[in-house]
Amino acid sequence: MKKITLVYFSPTKTTETVLRDITQGLAQSLEISSSEITAVNFTRPEIRGTVLEPFDKDDIVLLGAPVYAGRLPADAADFFKKLTASGTPAILTVVYGNREYEDALLELKDVASACGFIPVAGAAFIGEHSFASTDIPVAMNRPDENDLKQAQDFGGNTGTLLKKTTDLKKLAVLEVPGNFPYREGMGTGAPDFIAVTDACTECGICATACPSNAIDADDGFATIAADCILCCACIKACPEQARLMKAGPIKDKARWLNETCSIPKPVQVFFAVEP
Structure with a gap:
């Protein structure tokens, strides 16, 4: 079998x-x-x-x-x-x-x-x-x-x-x-691109969703940029939509993708x- x-x-x-x-x-x-x-x-x-x-x-x-x-x-x-x-x-x-x-x-x-x-x-x-x-x-x-x-x-x-x-x-x-x-991969580490708003209830779902332990529960569930792999799982998993993408290069990349990969x-x- x-x-x-x-x-x-x-x-x-x-x-x-x-x-x-x-x-x-x-x-x-x-x-x-x-x-x-x-x-x-x-x-x-x-x-x-x-x-x-x-x-x-x-x-x-x-x-x-x-x-x-x-x-x-x-x-x-x-x-x-x-x-x-x-x-x-x-x-x-x-x-x-x-x-x-x-x-x-x-x-x-x-x-x-x-x-x-x-x-x-x-x-x-x-x-x-x-x-x-x-x-x-x-x-x-x-x-x-x-x-x-x-x-x-x-x-x-x-x-x-x-x-x-x-x-x-x-x-x-x-x-x-x-x-x-192969082409060069993305590696680990990211710019500071995720904001945690006052809507955060500190439920910890973002930390559970993160595949690289890049959420610091002792610092308001902020992202540890050096460990982030840019998967955005924490943003998508947040039930309160309390994690947002800041203005900057990652959000600019998202806009480029929206315009060129539609x-x-x-x-x-x-x-x-x-x-």
């Missing part, structure tokens, strides 16, 4: 949403029950300190992460590199904010291959941009209903590929866009095929 494991980094939950719909289509195609599906959400730093058991040929693993400046987030890449597999089929997914995903999917494929996975399918989905807001929308409300239908279809089609493939090693190498050497981009999917 095959087992499905989702392994993902998803500060604003768009990657998680897409992966769960891919899994739904995959599980239906392969007739895998929910009891054989496990999710490993390593967004929080304490989870990233764990080491997962090796995967084998009885596993199917979905690897997913958002795209930051055309690359995988450093924390996501570092965790993926700790995985070990032995000929395990991997389904790769990156989610980007309607600009470009550049080298991220290729980077994920290369990391997966180096860990012993056999990448059988890859996809680039659109998610609401981290810098987006109601005032400055960028890919708002994506993934939308159509995106998630495509996610289910992608999972189902990957299941069909796995059912008809008797030897994964005979598949052609999965080809995805991207360049090597045309909705399509989902892109890729499959390994038998030669």
